[in-house]
Amino acid sequence: MKLFASLTSPYARKVRIILAEKSLPCELIVDSPWEANTRVPSVNPLGKVPALETDAGEIFFDSPVIAGYLETLDAGPKLLPADPLERVRVRQIESLADGVTDAAVLALLESRRPEGLRSEPEIDRQIDKVDRALDALEARASGRDWMYGNGMSLGDIAVAVALGYLDLRFPQHEWRREHPALAGLARRMFARPSFTATKPPVG
Template sequence: MKLIGSPNSPFARKVSILLIEKGLPYEWIADMPFAPDTRVPEFNPLGKVPALLTDSGRTLFDSRVIVEYLETLPPRDAFIPTDDAGRIEVKRWEALADGCIDAQAVIVFERRRTDPATISQSWIAWQSAKIDRSLAEMSRELGSARWCYGDRITLADIAVVSALGHLDLRLKEFPWRDRHPNLVAHFDRMHERPSVAETMPPGP
């Protein structure tokens, strides 16, 4: 299996953490989708990372499909519950965390406009509100629990730590630590795991 990703991509990190947690061997192929010589479109017509090249030669994307595929490999169903209610809850967490990353990415790209005069502060504020609300929802749902869902680590915890890690990387000024101490505790606990510590984005 080969994982095509960029080291700072939170979506690729989510997949990497799951691969490591499951103990699945894989080859990491670093590729920046915005580099002029990128080969990402050969694996994903959408030109985004992560993409996974399976041992049978199939390319899979996006990260939500890849994690579903990985859960079909042994140890099967270890990170997404198999009961309907649990599965939907964990996928809801993933959608929340991924959506939080999407809003972060929009802000990052908006700020990178070559002509600063064209940067839309109202668009940034619109996206910031999504981040605020998604973090508040994560914090509310987590409460004082150790794990996002149930009594063990799931894909939900992995998705959340990837989203929070990307905030630390790209939007350092975002005051999530002051506002949500329970997310900080979860984040710190998750960093005790080698899978999370080893996949810290190098930045910048």
């Protein structure tokens, strides 16, 4: 397999962590869709990473779809429950965590617009989304070791990746102070080899 990814993309990091947790061999092709000579549009018409090319030459994108594909392979640990309804519940946690990342990315892009074009209300609106979603995730995580069930799931990975992205791009956002359950989850997840090996570069 080949994974087209940027080293700072949280969505790509989620897939890289899944690959590491499942010990699946995959060639990492570092490519940023923001570069002029990017190859990303040739593998994903939306021009976004990550994109995964299977050994058979089939291409999957974006990160939830790739995660679902990797779950079909004969590789443990299983990150989604076998029961269909439980699987939907875990995927909803993933969706909420991805929503945190989506809002944080939009806030970052807006903050990088030139003076006079930048909208502080839009940045605040996106950060409000982050805070509401973190409150919802905190409620789910409270009193538990894992976001769902008795072991690590795709939900835990997605949540921890989102929290790691906040640390990277919004270090001034003190989310740990009001979200102790998420802080504990992040501490445990960040210590895993899959997370330490995929820690994004600063910049």
